[in-house]
Amino acid sequence: MTINEIAKLAGVSRATISRYLNDGYVSQDKRDKIKQIIEETGYTPSSYAQTLRSKKTNYIGVIIPKIDSDSIGRMVSGITSVLSKKNYQILLASTNNNASEELKYLRLFKENHVDGIILLGTIFTKEHIKTLASYQVPIVILGQNVKGYSCIYSDDYHAALSLGRKLSKTSTNPAMITVTSEDVAVGLNRRKGFIDAFKENGKTIHKKNIKEVAFSFDAAYEACKELISNDKTIDAIMCATDTIAAGAIKYLRETKLKVPEDIEVTGFGDSKLSLVSYPSITTVHFFYEDAGIKAASLVLDKINKKEKTSPNLGIQLEYNLVERESTKKLD
Secondary structure, eight states, X not given: OOXXXXXXXXXXXXXXXXXXXXXXXXXXXXXXXHHHHHHHHTOOOOHHHXXXXXXXXXXEEEEESOSSOHHHXXXXXXXXXXXXXXXXXXXXXXXXXXXXXXXXXXXXXHHTTOSEEEEEOSOOOHXXXXXXXXXXXXXXXXXXXXTTSEEEEEOHHHHHHHHHHHHHTTOSSEEEEEOOTTSIIIIIIHHHHHHHHHHXXXXXXXXXXXXXXXXSHHHHHHXXXXXXXXXXXXXXXXXXSHHHHXXXXXXXXXXXXXXXXXXXXXXXXXXXXXXXXXXXXXXXXXXXXXXHHHHHHHHHHHHTTOOOSOSSOEEEEOEEEEOOTTSOOOO
């Protein structure tokens, strides 16, 4: 079945069929007739031909740092909820927190002519910026605030500041399990927020009590073990993510240290793990699904040239402090 045959059966011109297939103007009665013929015949337009006509592939490249993450899963859910309604499909690439893999997929998507890119970035090197600058399609960065690009990101610094202020009221010898400061959002901004909160109360987080780890449960377990082995007076551990917090709590429970009576522990992200952990983890809720929705909407607006504000838009999302069982209740 060809487009000419569909036009003949519907009693319209080939140009009218083309407008219908590309979402152009067609009167409602003709639109209904064309739809009926297409459904009856099972006609499927050639995606290659549509791409040639519209100069669009209807694919969005989405690059994520890892696949087994509650927060990333919620962001991807938000992205797909928007794109699927607009008949876009995502090409999903997971990099396992490997910067060179991110660059590889950025180049791969460029060669395969996607209509836009959503990048859930962690570390941005000079090579990243150089590669991004070579793109001619819209790019939205999710989770980081990178100068010169449209970004959807959380207020990591003030969220950590709020969490740190709570702990600084009860803790005298705090520790921190974080990630590399090359990750500006999770590593640098959250670390700075915690440190500044304790400074406000005239307290210090000593360098020996700060451990950098990978984004993993096992790495957090080992880091907590090292911290407690070196200083048994630590009374609070602030963790960069809920997964890291859960790994720390596992070690503390195995050593018969009580949470929060002996040591308070906090996480970040308000994941399902923070709810099922024992004790449940005091954390920060970020609106991850909303972030994904906003990122997808923004990249579509850019594709369709509908954005009314500056070409590169920065949207910072709010947060909520979620107090659970892993920290002490204040009188």
